[in-house]
Amino acid sequence: MLLYNSQVSGNCYKVRLLLAHLGVDCERQEVDVVDRANRRELLGELNPALRVPTLVLDDGRALAESNAILWYLGCDTPYVPTDRFQSAKVLQWLFFEQYVHEPNIAVVRFWVNFAKQPPCQEVIQARRQAGYEALDAMERELSARDFLIAGHYTIADIALYAYTHVAGEGGFDLSLYPAITAWLERVSEQPGHIRITA
Numbered sequence: 001m002l003l004y005n006s007q008v009s010g011n012c013y014k015v016r017l018l019l020a021h022l023g024v025d026c027e028r029q030e031v032d033v034v035d036r037a038n039r040r041e042l043l044g045e046l047n048p049a050l051r052v053p054t055l056v057l058d059d060g061r062a063l064a065e066s067n068a069i070l071w072y073l074g075c076d077t078p079y080v081p082t083d084r085f086q087s088a089k090v091l092q093w094l095f096f097e098q099y100v101h102e103p104n105i106a107v108v109r110f111w112v113n114f115a116k117q118p119p120c121q122e123v124i125q126a127r128r129q130a131g132y133e134a135l136d137a138m139e140r141e142l143s144a145r146d147f148l149i150a151g152h153y154t155i156a157d158i159a160l161y162a163y164t165h166v167a168g169e170g171g172f173d174l175s176l177y178p179a180i181t182a183w184l185e186r187v188s189e190q191p192g193h194i195r196i197t198a
Contacts, residue, residue: 001026002026002028003016003029004043004052004055005029005030006030006031006033007196008033008113009033010166011051012066013196014067014158014159014162015053015070015073017162018079020194020198021079021191021192022192047062048064055069067155070159081150081154086150089148089150089156090154097156101131105167105172106163106170108131108171110170111124128172131172135167135177135180139179146186162196165187
C-alpha cells in the first residue's frame with residue numbers, strides 16, 4: 001500500500017496510527033499541506049478532493065477521506081465493533097469528528113502554526129470557541145467511560161485522538177478537561193501506539 005501523507009496532518013496520523021496498531025507496513029509519499037501547486041498532477045486520478053491522506057491499495061484502487069480509510073482498514077478487526085448499534089455509534093463519532101471537531105480544532109491549529117496568511121484574530125477566536133464546544137461534548141462522554149464506544153478502544157478514539165492530543169498547538173487549554181486528559185493517556189498506552197512525529 002502507498003499512503004500519500006503529511007507528517008503534520010492529524011488526518012494522516014489517524015491512518016498511520018491504525019496501521020501501526022495493525023502491524024501493517026505502508027509506503028509513504030510526503031505531500032506539502034501548504035503548497036498545493038502540484039496536487040492535481042499528484043492526486044487528480046486518485047482523490048477528487050485532491051487531499052491527503054489518500055491510500056492506494058496493492059491492487060491500485062484508491063481511497064480518500066481519513067475516516068473512510070479508518071473504516072476500511074478497521075473492519076473485521078477489534079477496532080470496529082461487530083454489534084450493529086455499536087458500529088453505528090462509531091460512525092456517529094466519526095461524523096462528529098469531521099463536522100464539529102476537526103473543522104475547528106484542526107483548522108485553528110493549522111492557522112496558528114502553518115498558514116502563510118491566517119485570518120484575523122476574531123475569526124480564529126470564533127473557531128477556537130467552537131472547538132471548545134466540541135471538547136465539552138467529548139468531556140461529558142468520557143467522564144462516564146474509558147473509551148468512546150463499547151468500553152474499548154476503537155477507530156472512534158483514533159479519529160478523535162489525532163487532533164485532540166495536539167490541540168494545545170492551536171491554543172486550546174486541555175488542562176480544563178480531566179476526562180479527556182486521562183483518555184489521552186489511555187490511548188497513548190495502547191499496544192503499537194506511535195507519536196504523530198513517527
